[in-house]
Amino acid sequence: MKTGMLKISPGFEDIMPPEYRELVDNGPYGKNYGIGDLGSYKELLEEHPLCAGCGLALSLRLTLASLPMPEDTVIVGSTGCSALAFPQVALHNIHSLFGNQNAVASGLKRALKLRFPDKEKDVVVIAGDGATADIGLDMVMQSWLRREKITTIMLDNEAYANTGGQESGMSMQGAVLNMAPTGKKFPKLSLPEIAQTCGCAYVAAASPAKPKQLAKVVRRAILVAREIGPTYVQLYSPCPTNYKFNPKETVSLIKQREKDGLYQSKEYISQEAKAFLESIEVKK
Amino acid sequence: MYLSVRVDKEKCIGCKICITSCPEPNVFIFLPEQKLVEVNESRCKACGLCTTVCAKEALKIG
Numbered sequence: 167m168k169t170g171m172l173k174i175s176p177g178f179e180d181i182m183p184p185e186y187r188e189l190v191d192n193g194p195y196g197k198n199y200g201i202g203d204l205g206s207y208k209e210l211l212e213e214h215p216l217c218a219g220c221g222l223a224l225s226l227r228l229t230l231a232s233l234p235m236p237e238d239t240v241i242v243g244s245t246g247c248s249a250l251a252f253p254q255v256a257l258h259n260i261h262s263l264f265g266n267q268n269a270v271a272s273g274l275k276r277a278l279k280l281r282f283p284d285k286e287k288d289v290v291v292i293a294g295d296g297a298t299a300d301i302g303l304d305m306v307m308q309s310w311l312r313r314e315k316i317t318t319i320m321l322d323n324e325a326y327a328n329t330g331g332q333e334s335g336m337s338m339q340g341a342v343l344n345m346a347p348t349g350k351k352f353p354k355l356s357l358p359e360i361a362q363t364c365g366c367a368y369v370a371a372a373s374p375a376k377p378k379q380l381a382k383v384v385r386r387a388i389l390v391a392r393e394i395g396p397t398y399v400q401l402y403s404p405c406p407t408n409y410k411f412n413p414k415e416t417v418s419l420i421k422q423r424e425k426d427g428l429y430q431s432k433e434y435i436s437q438e439a440k441a442f443l444e445s446i447e448v449k450k
Numbered sequence: 451m452y453l454s455v456r457v458d459k460e461k462c463i464g465c466k467i468c469i470t471s472c473p474e475p476n477v478f479i480f481l482p483e484q485k486l487v488e489v490n491e492s493r494c495k496a497c498g499l500c501t502t503v504c505a506k507e508a509l510k511i512g
Contacts, residue, residue: 201470202466204466204469204470204480205466205469205478205479205480205487206479206480206482208476209475209476210475211475212475212476213474213475213493214474214475216473218473218495218496218497219473219495219497219498219499220473221473223473223474224471224472224473224499227472227473227474227475228470374470374471377470377471406497412498413497413498413499414497414498414499414501414502415502416473416497416499417471417499417502417503418502
């Protein structure tokens with residue numbers, strides 16, 4: 167993205183919204199900010215309609231703050247709670263048909279490679295668990311099997327939260343939701359293992375309870391996807407509205423789940439990706 | 451007057467943990483000279499997540 171695109175034409179400054187003026191004057195484009203700089207610049211995300219205490223909103227905010235090159239990143243989203251926040255993101259983003267996000271991202275990545283052969287353009291898929299693990303699992307797995315160089319980030323809130331609370335493939339066995347009153351009868355799908363089997367060069371599971379770890383895995387996933395092949399990150403983002411807990415307990419719930427052994431952070435790096443990461447992390 | 455988080459400037463040490471725990475963007479502003487955080491009250495949804503992670507009990511919903 168040319169950062170000149172953002173600039174306001176002379177004479178129009180006073181009629182532009184204050185949020186936009188703030189983004190032009192104090193945005194993160196081209197400044198290589200990280201998660202530690204939050205609070206000192208205008209973030210890429212603006213006020214969104216997601217619920218108070220939403221774990222998904224927190225994961226999305228931290229993910230956007232961890233992007234290595236936001237000005238050259240295109241986000242592909244899909245239907246779900248995350249889609250409600252996408253219109254408020256100051257990046258190029260595409261809203262795809264439910265479950266098609268990885269197919270759209272594959273074509274987009276190839277087109278960008280042809281159009282800008284000597285530039286790095288990151289294509290990052292950010293979608294919920296319904297779009298990634300249930301409805302779009304076919305497209306997601308096929309993109310991994312084709313070794314498309316895209317990053318897939320799943321915001322796992324363990325339900326179809328946007329439509330009133332149906333169980334998803336990522337809900338825990340026995341989870342009771344508004345539209346699963348007798349509890350889910352099947353175990354939670356283990357997508358990191360599937361991703362590893364399908365040939366992802368880098369696979370990680372993290373949560374917003376450890377923001378620095380989340381930032382590290384997102385950054386690594388995007389850098390590996392540029393050079394080696396497909397990468398997958400799963401972010402556990404509890405939903406206070408559908409799981410009926412107090413909004414202020416989102417982070418403590420993740421920590422409790424980790425203690426109980428019901429959630430664990432993981433990282434799998436292929437040999438090729440490990441060598442690549444070592445080479446760039448030594449350079450720093 | 452809507453509910454919002456309030457910072458006790460006596461207790462805040464500027465550790466920024468509230469900034470990385472808030473689901474809302476641009477709510478907390480870090481003041482590096484004073485090593486404090488400031489709240490943009492119009493953007494806060496008063497979920498209280500920051501109050502549970504603050505080790506110094508410097509944040510309150512009110």
